[in-house]
């Protein structure tokens with residue numbers, strides 16, 4: 001009897017480990033051996049900017065081209081679209097069919113952002129994937145990239161569920177670290193990032209000493225029966 005009582009007074013021990021569920025995959029990479037392509041893209045964007053007023057979307061300040069860059073972007077834009085579709089296919093699965101059974105559609109546009117420009121929090125409805133290629137970060141090499149602003153933020157798609165009970169509350173991830181509602185990704189010239197089109201994101205104010213140039217893409221896939 002004595003030994004039972006002492007066992008009951010011990011704290012229960014549980015062997016437990018967290019399991020991460022419902023991942024949000026992000027493709028993050030760098031174009032390889034692409035200096036020529038990058039130069040061609042920059043040239044064609046600067047040229048287009050002189051003849052097109054552009055659009056107003058999530059951008060505050062700066063020039064946002066029409067989303068028909070594949071019409072005027074030349075072979076470099078075509079090659080970029082092909083590379084992006086390849087990544088999108090790798091990250092996609094369709095029940096009972098193959099990624100090759102779909103028609104892949106890319107809408108592409110350029111952003112030229114002067115100091116003070118930014119992109120408000122937004123998503124890209126009506127698409128499967130969204131991607132951005134960084135052509136020019138808009139600051140001199142000797143300038144600390146941290147001083148150039150323009151950081152790219154992704155918002156946790158579960159926001160604000162965890163914060164509804166207590167705004168100070170954070171769930172620890174399987175790495176033991178508290179999960180933040182927004183994640184910042186550090187990007188450099190030549191980086192390509194691709195994420196689900198529904199994932200909200202924003203670009204903070206660019207404070208570099210030159211214009212920043214990026215190319216954005218919307219990527220979708222539809223049945224081959226659909227007439228485009």
Ligand SMILES: [Fe+2]
Pocket residue numbers: 058122123124130201216
């Ligand atoms: Fe965007």
